[in-house]
Amino acid sequence: MSRINQYQRNYKEKIEKSKIPLGKRPDWLKIKLPVGDNYNEVRNLMRRLKLNTVCEEANCPNIAECWNHRTATFMILGNICTRTCGFCNVKSGLPTELDFDEPRRVVESIKELNLRHAVITSVNRDELYDGGAVIFKEMIRIARIEVPDCTIEILIPDFKGEEHAFEIIMQAPPDILNHNLETVKRMYHVVRPQAKYDRSLKLIEWFKEKRLKTKSGLMVGIGEKPDEVLEVMNDLVSHGCDILTIGQYLQPTKQHLPVDRYVTPEEFRMYKEEGLKMGFKIVESSPLVRSSYHADEHAREVFK
Numbered sequence: 001m002s003r004i005n006q007y008q009r010n011y012k013e014k015i016e017k018s019k020i021p022l023g024k025r026p027d028w029l030k031i032k033l034p035v036g037d038n039y040n041e042v043r044n045l046m047r048r049l050k051l052n053t054v055c056e057e058a059n060c061p062n063i064a065e066c067w068n069h070r071t072a073t074f075m076i077l078g079n080i081c082t083r084t085c086g087f088c089n090v091k092s093g094l095p096t097e098l099d100f101d102e103p104r105r106v107v108e109s110i111k112e113l114n115l116r117h118a119v120i121t122s123v124n125r126d127e128l129y130d131g132g133a134v135i136f137k138e139m140i141r142i143a144r145i146e147v148p149d150c151t152i153e154i155l156i157p158d159f160k161g162e163e164h165a166f167e168i169i170m171q172a173p174p175d176i177l178n179h180n181l182e183t184v185k186r187m188y189h190v191v192r193p194q195a196k197y198d199r200s201l202k203l204i205e206w207f208k209e210k211r212l213k214t215k216s217g218l219m220v221g222i223g224e225k226p227d228e229v230l231e232v233m234n235d236l237v238s239h240g241c242d243i244l245t246i247g248q249y250l251q252p253t254k255q256h257l258p259v260d261r262y263v264t265p266e267e268f269r270m271y272k273e274e275g276l277k278m279g280f281k282i283v284e285s286s287p288l289v290r291s292s293y294h295a296d297e298h299a300r301e302v303f304k
Helices: 002-017 037-048 063-068 102-113 133-146 163-169 185-191 197-209 226-238 265-278 295-302
Strands: 073-076 117-122 151-155 176-178 213-220 243-248 282-285
Touching: 073 102, 073 133, 102 133, 117 133, 117 295, 133 151, 133 163, 151 295, 163 197, 176 295, 185 226, 197 213, 197 226, 213 226, 213 265, 226 243, 226 265, 243 265, 265 282, 282 295
Parallel strands: 073 117, 117 151, 151 176, 176 213, 213 243, 243 282
Antiparallel strands: none
């Protein structure tokens, strides 16, 4: 906690003075329109193989940059989530089916895009005994055969903390295991009402004990305080997290939680500096960062 107290002394007054009024987005949050030949090719490929991407479902601000670099974050287990997180643009409801051919199509897409690093996430499927872990496992199993030179990162739900689901994942383990905490403990009941802060930390610790590289992500500007962000960062390091991403929360629709403040680039730089001092191997911290932003670069760096 001493580093947090040091932050409060050195940075708090600066950040309070640099708050940006809500309304018009600041220049650092301007987003490129999704255009370009590679963008269209990736979009057409996803349509042809009937695949979902979190890039589209979550309205990611980096879709233009990533798709034009021929990268995408696949979203498996359908496009309907059983949870009602206050920040997320993915549809909520009760899914009706499970697509057992989906792993094959994801790997086919990885091959066509010639990816060296692939990121796969999913909706929550709390109605399933294993939360959909078997689909993750099967997809990685096929990928190891078909694209052996491609590193695999999975961004998983918490599977309600059920260790039998974790064990299924470990039957075909990924190279990087990602699970986002998203926000500070105080705000979980609003931001992630069906999740538990301590459960998510224990998940990261469980996989770290299996010697996987671990990763997590946070949103800022949703109502947290800077010292609370540093507390979460400390918690993540103490539970074995290697890689951290931090980005600005942007309200998807009027029905979602409002933006509390626009966090300045200076504050994002501070989080990166403090995170590296805490012991993270990599901290990607800037306004438009999302969980899979520069994930291929992170993979190369962490496996050096």
